[in-house]
Amino acid sequence: MYYEEIQNSVANGKKGKTLELVQKSLNGGASGLDIINQGLIPGINIVGDKFESGECFVPDMLLASYVVKDAMKLASKGLTEGPSTKKATIVLGTVKGDLHDIGKNMVEMILDVSGFRVIDLGVDVHEEDFVKAIREYKPNFLGMSSLITTTMVEMQVVIDALKSAGLREDLKVIIGGAAVSEGFAAQIGADAYSRHAALAARQLKQWL
Numbered sequence: 001m002y003y004e005e006i007q008n009s010v011a012n013g014k015k016g017k018t019l020e021l022v023q024k025s026l027n028g029g030a031s032g033l034d035i036i037n038q039g040l041i042p043g044i045n046i047v048g049d050k051f052e053s054g055e056c057f058v059p060d061m062l063l064a065s066y067v068v069k070d071a072m073k074l075a076s077k078g079l080t081e082g083p084s085t086k087k088a089t090i091v092l093g094t095v096k097g098d099l100h101d102i103g104k105n106m107v108e109m110i111l112d113v114s115g116f117r118v119i120d121l122g123v124d125v126h127e128e129d130f131v132k133a134i135r136e137y138k139p140n141f142l143g144m145s146s147l148i149t150t151t152m153v154e155m156q157v158v159i160d161a162l163k164s165a166g167l168r169e170d171l172k173v174i175i176g177g178a179a180v181s182e183g184f185a186a187q188i189g190a191d192a193y194s195r196h197a198a199l200a201a202r203q204l205k206q207w208l
């Protein structure tokens, strides 16, 4: 299903080629989720590994991220629509200081097709904006993303701000992103950690 080719074309920042391969895979009957999980994400991880080992630089990561964003839009057309009545609401955002949003967007996409109403606050979300959104939308869940070790501490800041505002009790908090872990979730008093988007949808359904 061209997964390896998709990985390589993402890693090389080739947008046209990637979109062509995604379309070919969809035409061949591949599911959007498999294309994302077996093609696009491993592809961008190749770039991340090369960045870590000094074989590529920020512009390469940026280029690959543009390719993945467009390809995800195309692949998500292959995802089945969930029920039209939304089960519950989640406020979602990447924490202060962190601009990574591909993973968060993927969580948004999966939760949306799984029947959740998602309020996406975007990236670099400050604690006061999380608090404001929880007040305004009264969601069942809060999801926070962090990919950088220096910004993951912001999750604790948000949880503390929610406690001070008296908004923590009625809310389940789920965290994710490459920087965090189950242990970290327990440490900061979050209710759950999810390694990937599909597991997040499963966890939220369990909480309903």
Ligand code: B12
Residues within 6 Å of the ligand: 041, 044, 045, 047, 048, 049, 051, 052, 058, 059, 061, 062, 064, 065, 097, 098, 099, 100, 101, 102, 103, 104, 106, 107, 142, 143, 144, 145, 146, 147, 148, 149, 150, 174, 175, 176, 177, 178, 179, 193, 194, 195, 196, 197, 198, 200
């Ligand atoms: C693309 C990328 C970028 C792009 C981001 C573009 C964008 N719009 O997102 C750009 C070029 C902007 C970028 C910048 C930087 N980056 Co960067 N980046 C990456 C890269 C290569 C891929 C990230 C990605 O999109 N992965 C694919 C997605 C799908 O995976 P994911 O985010 O982990 O999400 C999945 C799960 O974690 C989970 N999940 C994610 N969020 C959430 C939320 C919830 C609620 C739940 C339940 C689950 C969940 O579900 C997702 C899907 O299943 C990673 C390497 C890597 N392998 O992670 C480095 C990486 C994250 N970046 C890194 C660094 C250092 C930086 C910079 C500091 C570089 C610099 N010197 O400027 C800056 C920081 C800028 C900032 N302030 O944020 C480091 C972080 C190291 C660390 N330990 O802190 C990494 C790990 C690279 C490396 N190996 O060193 N980066």
